[in-house]
Amino acid sequence: MKYVIIGNSAAGVSAVEGIRSADAAGEIVVISEERFPVYGRPLISYYLLGATDRSRMNYRPEDFYEKMGVRLMLGERAERIDVSAKEVVLKSGARVGYDKLLVATGSRPFDPPMEGLGEVKQKFHFMSMQDALDLEKALSVRKRALIVGAGLIGLKCLEGILGRVKSVTVVDMAGHILPSILDDAGAAIVQRELEAKGVRFCLSDSVKKFEQGTAHLAGGGSIPFDLLVVAVGVRPNVELVREAGGEVARGIVTDDHLRTSLPDVFAAGDCTESDDVSSGARKILALLPNATQQGFAAGVNMAGGDSAFGSAIPLNAIGFFGSHVLTAGSYTGESYTEADGDRYRRFFVQDGVLKGFILVNAPERAGIYTSLVRNRTPLAGLDTARLEAAPVLAAFPASVREAMLSREV
């Protein structure tokens, strides 16, 4: 059996582990456009911050590929899947045959149409190790940085570079920062903390035009800058599957065993869609925990096993300079809010189930809440007064606790 995996990040290496859990002998080839062994992709901001370094960023031990018996093809871009020949066609023209193929191609940043963007010399994205290394070369305490996009990528980039540049300004069309995961009140706390560090935010605004080191804003202001980071969003890399005739919606469509509509072709990670059990909607959940679980399950299934993947939910743990934002699920239904200084907690309940939550600077034991969202646990059987006060297992019936704490799990 020959397994080919396109993509060498979280989903790809998890698939290797999934395959090896069921098939010790089959040949595994990993094709990656990137030139690095697998690294913790979200660590690139911590790299710039100095909280980690290249060697510690290895997502798996150095001997991982050797131990797993993987032939690693770095710096090779897969151009096409020849479904009838069961081959992957590389940019170099070479062909790699497969019995089972996994597409774990992730996503890529996109640039919005902004006048003059093409002329900005020091323009960066912030998605990969290479992006971080390129950006690092350009960093200087004499330079002013402009980040377009106050989402997760933009703000993690901000944390990484803030101490290494003269100033940082962040522009976003949204009315508050981290619009995909925070509400107004939660965002205000984080914004306040970042502003205290000297960051300038231009919200509900956008760049109309870049002109010789100045960004002219739609709201009338202008921001002089030396380097620009564009972090307005990402697009899944679905082309390989789409062009081969596979079904693609927002992302690559798979069944719960991660099979695409193409024979013997699987997909996992940020390039795919998942069922968000907290909202019931099918969407791209570009999250590392999601990618690893999908990748592992895909690997097991490629090797002839039977591993269904369900229960995906949005999950975000993001921190800035020691403060923490933890969120999960969907923000629908009635909400319950508790605010105390920089500590902020908001819960969303619908149909007797915890749908989602926002925790700012209140990380303790948050996973207890997450499991309620993920498992859609009916709140009726729980001591909700206790749960509102703090995430505690005491809120569960004794029999449930017994199963959790007195048995092997």
Added chain:
Amino acid sequence: MNIYIRPEYEVVRDENRCIACRVCERQCANEVHRFDPETGRMIAESDKCVNCHRCVCLCPTHALKIVKSDDTYKTNANWDNQTINEVYKQANSGGVLLSSMGNPKPYPVFWDKMLINASQVTNPPIDPLREPMETQLWLGRRSAAIERDEKGRLKNTLAPQLKLNVPILFSAMSYGSISYNAHESLARAAEELGTYYNTGEGGLHKDFYKYGKNTIVQVASGRFGVFEGYLESAAAIEIKMGQGAKPGIGGHLPGAKISADVSETRMIPQGVDAISPAPHHDIYSIEDLRQLVYSLKEATAYKKPVIVKIAAVHNIAAIASGIARSGADVIAIDGYRGGTGAAPTRIRDNVGIPIELALAEVDQRLRDEGIRDDVSILVGGSIRSSADVVKAIALGADACYIGTAALLALGCHLCRTCHAGRCNWGIATQRPDLVKRLNPDIGYKRLVNLVTAWNHEIQEMMGGMGINSIEALRGNRLMLRGLGLNEAELRILGIKYAGESM
């Protein structure tokens, strides 16, 4: 006006070691310890301390100790501090003083004035690790008429016997005076050791019927929890006439301790005081006693030995002789140092006689009357070590009851405050949060450890004497010598002075 009485013991905290973890605070049912948020330090109120050492034992940094207060009234050999304080207490309250556990007064302990023999040269000692050393024994009437059937074969006329693997049983302690978990620990330990525990007068909890073959059930003056199933479930039945800690008086379990479970087990209303009368109201003579003995035998088809338990008092030998003639299979004698869950202090400290003297007297009297084999003799109150067991058997006992030693194994620190019902060790309490402090998985194992250890020591001492069967030690008073005893004591104990030859 109440006169302030300084506590006899003081809690001393080593501030250099205390980490303010508050374990002491959480573990003290008497609320001695508390955390002072202003200073970040722990504070102790010694006035509330009963000196049970729970905090001392659980303190992770060993920062605590309890010391005897050096506060003193003017030294007076007649009016010592405690005597004076008791007068103040009674003048303050107008009440009878209550105490628990055994008599703590400095009366002589005769066990400690007897020494055990060992073989040298002639009659060599036996190594119990290499040769058989029998500690198994049977309790019950041994004298039986020899009868034969028509074909001349021997009929089995032997009365029912109780088989013990070790010469040690657990004394009567009622469910109510001690906790469910203490009872479970005793029951499970008795089962594993091949011996018996005793329900006391509190009935038998329904959960513990499964330990019936290792259970002695008690029938006392209050008749609590007594019914046919109770008698049927047991290996033996004990009629409690008296208790060493409080001879001549009954018992009084306050209503507060009569929980739903205790009420069901005792067959009495919940929350109402449980009064055990001083006498059995149907027993005013040996003949009356005989009626109860035979009533119980009749009720259980003569399959179970009947024990009669009495406190060691002045005319013990004559009383025992009467009991032996009443049809009882076993006489249990409880010495004046025996424990209790609650007793008037004056009774506990001043009534009764030492078990050593009572035992020697009873054994001699029954022998003299030729009825020693009609009954077995059990003694308790207080047996503190394997050496006490060996000495008791050499004085004439068949086996020993241990109560206080068993409670110590369960964690009791002899604070003697059982009657307050706030036992921090989960033993003498019915408060659920305190009861759970005694995990029977741990408790029963500690009891098994204790008795196993004692039994090893008993075997060592027997081997040293050149005796390989516990039956051969019984009443073998030549194996004892007295030290520091007067003529009368030696005569009563029936032993020679140390250095005297046979």
Added chain:
Amino acid sequence: MKRIYVNEKWCLGCHLCEYECAFANSGLDDIVKALKGKPVYPRVTVEDCGEVHFAVNCRHCSDAVCVRSCISGALSKGDDGVVRIDREKCVGCLTCVLVCPYGAVMPAPDGHAAMKCQLCTDNGFGEPNCVKHCPNNAIVFEERAEVRA
């Protein structure tokens, strides 16, 4: 594998396990030196709920969601079944805190990493110090056959 199991019925809520855990993981050889006058950061949490008490440590799940969710590869499950965290690799993002259904992973005191129970395999005590000092067998360290309904 041997794991720590909770006997809720016997937990007294004394919190000794928390202090013994903090000591075992302090790197110091004296409990007073380790804990006196310092905030305590245990990896076991005792919950108190009226008369109900119980201690929660890492369950070392067979399919550990924390390991699958770790963004840096700092969390791993060893061949011995113990889920460990490599402090050097951990960047303190707290994704593991967000996903652990037992609330058994916590921020480390320095704020730059997460921490969790590693069954005292990482501190020279060799066996779980919390279990060793539990006065009532409310937590035990033993093999327990999987119970399936």
